[in-house]
């Protein structure tokens with residue numbers, strides 16, 4: 001059985017693991033995301049210890065995912081300046097002569113959940129994280145969603161909640177979804193750490209309204225077979241109840257599929273893999289690129 | 299060379315054509331959409347005259363596009379009651395023992411534009427029609443976009459234009475995109491036929507604002523490589539100018555790809571195939587299903 005490496009490259013830490021395509025993890029480490037000069041040698045040293053057959057990387061972004069681009073595999077315009085324009089994929093390729101896959105953290109998490117998590121059997125899902133930022137990835141028709149570039153679903157426009165006077169904090173759009181509903185926005189609006197706000201129902205009702213609007217747009221545009229909500233903010237499990245109610249009101253019977261209408265609590269769910277969605281997706285991405293490297297080009 | 303049949307099944311008329319996979323049309327007819335009992339025999343009689351190898355259908359909807367569903371190929375909950383639950387694909391299959399493809403009118407038009415129209419060479423696009431209703435289809439990663447069902451992009455939420463007091467006319471959502479920006483909404487808001495409003499700049503500025511919001515959501519969620527705007531309302535060519543300006547303001551530099559940022563007038567364009575996008579897509583869909591019928595199952 002092949003042995004795979006997975007990297008979940010996040011803004012706070014790099015999680016690296018080796019394991020198999022069933023998601024069994026043999027060993028893992030977590031390395032702080034400081035500068036490439038400090039972080040990457042530790043990443044490389046970890047994988048050098050194993051006879052890995054392929055590596056799958058899910059990275060924070062924005063990143064260049066266009067295989068025909070000269071900067072394919074780079075982190076691009078990130079506010080984390082030490083990583084701006086850093087050739088992350090190249091740094092790995094220079095050290096390991098195995099097939100490599102490279103995509104966004106959320107697309108890779110979607111792959112994990114679609115194959116081995118909450119969307120196992122359905123093989124199609126949208127994975128959303130509501131944390132420091134808001135991002136989403138999708139696995140559709142057997143592929144990770146990608147066009148001109150990877151999706152940036154966190155910055156879609158939403159309508160304001162009638163009671164919300166907070167201005168929003170997205171540097172580009174002010175009150176886009178991420179500007180109004182990511183963790184730091186909740187904390188700035190209410191003046192407290194999000195995990196101290198658990199008892200304030202109005203906080204989570206408003207949050208549910210914004211997330212529901214986003215899900216409405218995602219459903220009408222992508223029609224995912226399963227929607228998975230992860231990220232720190234979703235630790236407030238009662239947000240989901242507000243999401244269901246608001247989404248049901250917003251759709252108003254328009255999407256009449258029983259999956260959406262009658263079983264919303266099975267359609268929109270928490271990650272099946274918990275915090276392992278990204279790293280499991282990385283192992284699966286490694287498997288995918290290894291198989292593609294063996295397949296005849298047609 | 300194979301000969302293909304294409305059906306563009308619309309709410310007003312069925313356009314049927316035979317032609318090749320290069321989009322050359324040998325013969326076509328237009329049949330009014332009255333009842334299935336009247337319309338379908340004419341459709342069938344037309345195709346019986348040709349030795350066609352496959353048929354591609356792009357249909358008004360909603361339709362059932364799930365191949366594993368017992369009602370696959372049916373028109374489903376359409377307000378055109380004579381066609382509600384009508385097994386359109388079956389009616390064709392019962393008469394012709396050739397491979398058939400079935401999808402939404404807009405998905406099929408997207409296929410036409412991606413392969414032979416404005417997105418030729420790019421092989422990926424979003425096709426939007428702004429007419430009696432608003433709908434969109436997408437061709438991505440070599441497949442027509444589909445998940446749980448086909449997209450229903452016309453019903454996404456938009457923010458109101460500051461000067462718009464019109465309540466909207468979507469029976470489900472009131473002031474969703476279609477409720478505010480499809481042809482009948484324009485006509486109800488301003489009290490005149492849309493083609494008589496050409497000189498009223500405020501009409502098209504407002505229309506441009508709504509379409510731009512929709513494009514922002516589509517771009518952030520799907521990242522299409524080309525966006526094609528068709529449908530009756532887009533005959534007002536100056537709408538496009540307002541779309542460019544509003545979209546640029548809304549994105550505010552966030553999607554920094556030169557395709558989007560600097561060459562918006564090449565990124566968002568009118569159909570390359572004019573009114574033939576749907577029928578050309580139908581021929582290409584026929585070619586696709588014929589090839590799939592020959593390919594070994596793996």
Ligand SMILES: Nc1ncnc2c1ncn2[C@@H]1O[C@H](COP(=O)(O)OP(=O)(O)O)[C@@H](O)[C@H]1O
Pocket residue numbers: 010011012129130131132133182183184187194195230231232233234235236
């Ligand atoms: N228990 C909690 N309840 C509500 N919000 C939380 C909780 N834990 C973390 N958060 C919020 O989630 C954010 C961190 O998101 P997380 O998904 O953990 O990390 P990241 O997005 O950086 O990968 C914090 O900004 C905080 O606002």
Ligand SMILES: Nc1ncnc2c1ncn2[C@@H]1O[C@H](COP(=O)(O)OP(=O)(O)O)[C@@H](O)[C@H]1O
Pocket residue numbers: 308309310427428429430431480481482485492493528529530531532533534
């Ligand atoms: N020249 C025009 N200028 C503005 N609006 C138009 C024009 N022609 C048609 N329309 C609008 O487009 C709608 C018809 O859309 P169309 O795409 O032609 O048909 P359908 O959507 O029914 O297939 C009409 O309701 C009308 O409001």
Ligand SMILES: [Zn+2]
Pocket residue numbers: 154155156170171172173174176177178179
């Ligand atoms: Zn934003």
Ligand SMILES: [Zn+2]
Pocket residue numbers: 452453454468469470471472474475476477
């Ligand atoms: Zn609507």
